[in-house]
Amino acid sequence: xxxxxxxxxxxxxxxxxxxxxxxxxxxxxxxxxxxxxxxxxxxxxxxxxxxxxxxxxxxxxxxxxxxxxxxxxxxxxxxxxxxxxxxxxxxxxxxxxxxxxxxxxxxxxxxxxxxxxxxxxxxxxxxxxxxxxxxxxxxxxxxxxxxxxxxxxxxxxxxxxxxxxxxxxxxxxxxxxxxxxxxxxxxxxxxxxxxxxxxxxxxxxxxxxxxxxxxxxxxxxxxxxxxxxxxxxxxxxxxxxxxxxxxxxxxxxxxxxxxxxxxxxxxxxxxxxxxxxxxxxxxxxx
Amino acid sequence: xxxxxxxxxxxxxxxxxxxxxxxxxxxxxxxxxxxxxxxxxxxxxxxxxxxxxxxxxxxxxxxxxxxxxxxxxxxxxxxxxxxxxxxxxxxxxxxxxxxxxxxxxxxxxxxxxxxxxxxxxxxxxxxxxxxxxxxxxxxxxxxxxxxxxxxxxxxxxxxxxxxxxxxxxxxxxxxxxxxxxxxxxxxxxxxxxxxxxxxxxxxxxxxxxxxxxxxxxxxxxxxxxxxxxxxxxxxxxxxxxxxxxxxxxxxxxxxxxxxxxxxxxxxxxxxxxxxxxxxxxxxxxxxxxxxxxxxxxxxxxxxxxxxxxxxxxxxxxxxxxxxxxxxxxxxxxxxxxxxxxxxx
Numbered sequence: 140x141x142x143x144x145x146x147x148x149x150x151x152x153x154x155x156x157x158x159x160x161x162x163x164x165x166x167x168x169x170x171x172x173x174x175x176x177x178x179x180x181x182x183x184x185x186x187x188x189x190x191x192x193x194x195x196x197x198x199x200x201x202x203x204x205x206x207x208x209x210x211x212x213x214x215x216x217x218x219x220x221x222x223x224x225x226x227x228x229x230x231x232x233x234x235x236x237x238x239x240x241x242x243x244x245x246x247x248x249x250x251x252x253x254x255x256x257x258x259x260x261x262x263x264x265x266x267x268x269x270x271x272x273x274x275x276x277x278x279x280x281x282x283x284x285x286x287x288x289x290x291x292x293x294x295x296x297x298x299x300x301x302x303x304x305x306x307x308x309x310x311x312x313x314x315x316x317x318x319x320x321x322x323x324x325x326x327x328x329x330x331x332x333x334x335x336x337x338x339x340x341x342x343x344x345x346x347x348x349x350x351x352x353x354x355x356x357x358x359x360x361x362x363x364x365x366x367x368x369x370x371x372x373x374x375x376x377x378x379x380x381x382x383x384x385x386x387x388x389x390x391x392x393x394x395x396x397x398x399x400x401x402x403x404x405x406x407x408x409x410x411x412x413x414x415x416x417x418x419x420x421x422x423x424x425x
Numbered sequence: 426x427x428x429x430x431x432x433x434x435x436x437x438x439x440x441x442x443x444x445x446x447x448x449x450x451x452x453x454x455x456x457x458x459x460x461x462x463x464x465x466x467x468x469x470x471x472x473x474x475x476x477x478x479x480x481x482x483x484x485x486x487x488x489x490x491x492x493x494x495x496x497x498x499x500x501x502x503x504x505x506x507x508x509x510x511x512x513x514x515x516x517x518x519x520x521x522x523x524x525x526x527x528x529x530x531x532x533x534x535x536x537x538x539x540x541x542x543x544x545x546x547x548x549x550x551x552x553x554x555x556x557x558x559x560x561x562x563x564x565x566x567x568x569x570x571x572x573x574x575x576x577x578x579x580x581x582x583x584x585x586x587x588x589x590x591x592x593x594x595x596x597x598x599x600x601x602x603x604x605x606x607x608x609x610x611x612x613x614x615x616x617x618x619x620x621x622x623x624x625x626x627x628x629x630x631x632x633x634x635x636x637x638x639x640x641x642x643x644x645x646x647x648x649x650x651x652x653x654x655x656x657x658x659x660x661x662x663x664x665x666x667x668x669x670x671x672x673x674x675x676x677x678x679x680x681x682x683x684x685x686x687x688x689x690x691x692x693x694x695x696x697x698x699x700x701x702x703x704x705x706x707x708x709x710x711x712x713x714x715x716x717x718x719x720x721x722x723x724x725x726x727x728x729x730x731x732x733x734x735x736x737x738x739x740x741x742x743x744x745x746x747x748x749x750x751x752x753x754x755x756x757x758x759x760x761x762x763x764x765x766x767x768x769x
Contacts, residue, residue: 164558167554171634
């Protein structure tokens, strides 16, 4: 009798402990999610008052002159990210295809390993690299050097997602196309890559989302500007850079502009992330 | 038209054609050696395609090599003039020619260490909840929100840290800690708001999703029978997780934490905005500090002399090498788990 009482009591303790641990872990997960909502809430609350038509259509005004906006910074970020995507996509997708289709041996496995490692290299180090290659020799800051840094940041993401995407295409599809007499390049370009298109698109969108919010490598590459600029060989305004400069300035009026810029940036980046997920889902449901 | 056996590209193509996939294992079946003989007019296209693949792959490899070479060459002047002495000097006064990087190394290591301690606790718990305890109806949106936390740009974290968290640390969190634990040197001194603690908290928030998402994958990959066996023996759900699931996933979870540590070490903009940017080693977590990445961000465009620029690139090289070591360690850890799982 006594033994069963003890067992029952320890059982009660054990169940209580189990319930408590479920509660505590739930609290941890909940607080992380709550932090996101808290940050989003602040950005929306503080930023929404700054975002209006002049904010979206004008260039920055000097301090003391009210108004002004981030239109040139939005354009600059668009151009810089656009050029980076154009540079990184062909190299990234082709290297991914190479790894998926011929990827064996020391070269392939070292590329895979280096990609994983490169994905974790601080973006500021990549910025220094871009500075040394494209700014220092010309003694001139340029949006192009920013795009180059972004492209280096995008490559590992594109390569690994492309490789995974191509690998997930059933080998029978490839064999079927080859059996019908298609040459290998046509099989790859017209059969395998289209079949993997959704997952490749997801990787591209994620890499674009990642660099759109990047600030550190731009400090000494694209550098920023107060004016309209569309020539990539010149310094160019960048939205994240503009937010950074406004935020660390001593002027409340510029802090307000920083919140407005942050709202636009976060909406764009989260939209790209959700779009990336949607692209993947449309494939899996098919 | 038979290619020579030494032709690497041709071997590549036939290997691709003859390749077949059985489960996750790839096995080469007998490659049709003479495929090209039947379709000579396709040869040009296939060869061009193969060249494009090879070219882009080597471009990429070249880029990675160039990254290392360029950073090393850029910091050569500093290495030549100071040796590795500048890594241990504690005085940073570029105008007077003093380049001691110790305050930055200290700031980087301390802020990242505190961040990873907080983030691994919260992140692993969150992962355990999402993978083991939460009903799907809650787990899915919760996991989605935590993953989006990783997507928030660091400049937005910095902005929020500077205008929301720093004042909170100055007026609420700081005094509360100090009233209880003020006798500890790490919680002594004036509270500025911006400083080491604020930076650590922001970093922790930024790396929680990395820990949580990757740990969750590894927890979910633990075989179901192990859980069932434990439950059948009468263990509670917590005991199952604590004694079986977490130990089985441990190397992977550890890898996730190392990966997150790498992110914290290299984070630039958010840290720069909230750490206070003062090159001094202080015992107090409320005091301002400085990190390697922050000093590059703040001073690079204002660096006047060649040695100054070279020293900053040298700090970048240090950051680069450390991040490579940390990331390589993380990947190797996670890789061993995956291989073990496949063998099982």
